[in-house]
Amino acid sequence: MWKILRQIGRTGMRSEAPPACDEALRVEAEQIQRELLAILGRALTIREVDAGSCNGCELEINALDNPYYNLEGLGIRFVASPRHADLLLVTGPVSRHMELALTQTYEATPAPKLVVAVGDCGAGCGIFAKGYATCGAVADVVPVDVAVPGCPPAPIEILRGILTAVRRCGPDASDDAKAH
Amino acid sequence: MRIPGLELALERLPAPLPIWYARVDADAWLAAARAVATAEGRLVALWGADRGWREGGGFAVSAAYALAEGLVWLDLALAADAPMYPDLSPHFHCAVRMQRAAADLVGIVAIGARDTRPWLDHGAWPADRFPLHDHPGDESSAATRSAIDYPFVRVAGDGVHEIPVGPVHAGVIEPGHFRFSVVGEKVLRLEERLGYTHKGIEKRFTELAPLDAHRLAGRVSGDSTVAYAWAYCMALEAAADCTTPARAQWLRALLLERERVAAHLGDLGALGNDAALAFALAQFSRLREDWLRVSQQLFGHRLMMDRIVPGGTAIDVDAAAAERLRAQCEATLVEARELKSIYDEHAGLQDRFVGTGRISHELAVQLGVTGLAGRASGRADDLRADHAWPPYDVLGVRTATNGAGDVAARVAVRFAELFESLRLIPAILAALPAGERRAEFRLAPGASIGAGWVEGWRGEVFVALELESDARGDRIRRCHCHDPSWQNWPALEHAVIGNIVPDFPLINKSFNLSYSGHDL
Secondary structure (H helix, E strand, O other), X not given: OHHHHHHHHHXXXXXXXXXXXXXXXXOOOOOOOHHHHHHHOOOXXXXXXXXXXXXXXXXXXXXXXXXXXXXHHHOEEEOOOHHHOOEEEEEOOOEHHHHHHHHHHHHHOOOOOEEEEEHHHHHOOOOOOOOOOEOOOHHHOOOOOEEEOOOOOOHHHHXXXXXXXOOOOHHHHHHHHHHO | OOOOOOOOOOEEOOOOOOEEEEEEOHHHHHHHHHHHHHOOOEEEEEEEEEOOOOOOOOEEEEEEEEEOOEEEEEEEEEEOOEOEEEOOOOOOOOHHHHHHHHHHHHOOEEEOOOOOOOOOOOOOOOOOOOOOOOOOOOHHHOOOOOOOOOOXXXXXXXXXXXXXXXXXXXXXXXXXXXXXXXXXXXXEEEEEEOOOOOOOHHHHHOOOOOOOOHHHHOOOOHHHHHHHHHHHHHHHHHHOOOOOOHHHHHHHHHHHHHHHHHHHHHHHHHHHHHOOOHHHHHHHHHHHHHHHHHHHHHHOOOOOOOOEEOOEEOOOOOHHHHHHHHHHXXXXXXXXXXXXXXXXXXXXXXXXXXXXXXXXXXXXXXXXXXXXXXXXXXXXXXXXXXXXXOOHHHHOOOOOOOOOOOHHHHHHHHHHXXXXXXXXXXXXXXXXXXXXXXXOOOOOOEEEEXXXXXXXXXXXXXXXXEEEEEOOEEEEEEEEEEOOHHHXXXXXXXXXXXXXXXXXXXXXXXXXXXXHHHHO
C-alpha cells in the first residue's frame, strides 16, 4: 500500500486541459436543442460501438481514460448499456455483420442522443472502402452528428469531436459546468 | 530442409527467414500433415485461393507448417469442378476453423471434416457467391439472404443457464459473440462465434497496387500494424527477390520492438484494472501515452502505421532521436520494475491472477497455442530466437517462458518481454548500421510468390502473397494474412472452463486476441 501511495505521489498530476471545439467536424444540422445540450454536456455517458474497425481507433478511444485526457474528470464516462447512453461513439466501415447490431444499439439508445463517428473508416474514407462485406460509412447506417477523421485520430481529436457534439466549447463552457 | 518421409521439390524463397515452397498432390498433402504432427511441428496457416487467373485454372488450398528448420508452404491444386481436399483437423486442431473459413470465402471443402458450420459467413452475401472467386461485377449490390441462425452447441442439465454476450461488448473493445453455459457463477462451457468485423480484406487486397497494399496489411489489426506491414513487405520483397538495406532491417526491428512495448504496457494496465486495481491502469496507461507521444514526435504516427514500406522504412533516426528513444527506455524500465514489484506484492491482485484461466502445457501443444499465450503455457517458440533473422541474429533475443499457464503466467511473460524489448531497443540504436533506409525494386514479369513471417507481440504473423506482373501493371492475385489469434481463440474456450463468469474479462484480456486480425 505504501508503495502505491509513493508511486502516486511521485507521478503527480498529469491531466491536461481539454481541447477547443471545431465546428468543421459537424455533419448534421442541430438535432438537439441548446438547453438540452447544456445539461448533456455536464455529465455525458458514451456507449462505444466497434462496427468493424481494425482496432486502431479503439486503442485511441481507450486512451481517453488515461490520466492525460482524464475523460472521467470532464464528467464523461463510458457505459455498458446503450439504454444508459447519451452519445454513441462508432468506429469502422460498418461491416455487414455489425450492421444489425449497430442499428439495434442506436434504437436502444433513448432520445436525446448524439452519434460521433470516429476515424477515416467511420467517416467513410478509409482504406477498406464499400464492398461485399462493408456498408461504407457510419452515416450510411445511422444518423451521425460529428465525424472525426484520422487513421486513427489522436485521442485529443476524438475528445474534440465529442465536445463539439455537445457544444461544450472553450473555457466558458467548463467554468459554467464547474459553477453548477 | 526435409519433411520426414516425403520427397518434395522444395524451393527456398528469398526471405530473411527460412521459408520453403512446394506444390503437392493430395497424398503428399496428407502425408506431410502426419509427418509434421509427428515431428511436433505447428500448422501456422491454411487458406484457399481461386487460380482461375492462371493457366490451368481451378482452385488451390495451401498449408504453412513451422518445423525446426523453418516454414514450409505446401500448395495443393484443386480441380475447378471438384474443389475438395483431405481434412487436416485430426492432426491439427487449429485447422478446424481455418477450413471452415476457406469454405466460406473460396468454396473449397475439407473431405471428412466434422464441423462444417459456416464461420466467417453470417449470411450477408449470397450463398452461391464466394467472396474470393474471381467473378466480375459488383458484389456490393447483390441481394443478401437472411442472417444465419448459428447452431451453438447446447448444454443440458439441471440449473444450466445460457449467457449470450455480444457482439457489442460492455467495454471499449472489438465485437464478437460468446455463448456461455453456466451453473451459478461457474462456467461449464464457452463457445465463440467470430466474424463480426469481417471486412473483406483479402478481396480488397486484389484491388490495390502491390507497392501500396502494405497500408492495408497494416490495418488488418491496428495494434499490430508494424508486424503486419513488415510481414507483407517481407513477402513482397521475397517475390521481387529484393534485399533491403541493413539499416532498413535494423530500423524495422526498432519499430517492431516499440510496438511490442506499447502493447505490453497497455495490457499490463488493463489486466490490473480487470482485477479492480485502477491504480495499475492509471500508471501503465500513462506510460503507454508517453510512449506513443514519442512515436508521434519521432516517427509521425502514434501507432507507427505506414512507417514500414516496401523496400525499407519511411522513417529514419538521427543522433538526437536515438538519445530520446534510449532515455525513454531507461525511464520506462525504472517505472515498470517498480510497478512489477507492486503487482507481485499485491495480495488481492495475485489472488485474482494465480490459477485463473489455466491452459496446461499438454493442452497448449494439442491446440497449437502459439505466441505469448503459448510461451506462458510452457512453450518456447519465438521467431526472433528460433529463426533469428537480421538484426535479431546479432541481438540475441531471450525467449520468455513460464510454465503455469494461468493469467499470472501471461502477466509474467509480458513483464519479461517488456524488459527484454527495453534492453533490445538501446542495443539496436547503439549498433544501427549506416546506409540507406530504403531500396527501390521492381516485380519480375509474370507470376511470382512471396511469404513473410514476423514475431508480432501476440505471436507469429504470416503473409502469403501471389502476384502477377505484365504490360498492364502489377497485380495482387492473392494475399493471405494470418493472425496468431486463429490458434489461440479456441484455447480461450478451454481456459474459462471451471472459472467464474466475472473472471472472464480478466482471462480474455490475459490472451488479448485480435478480432479484426482474425475476421479479415
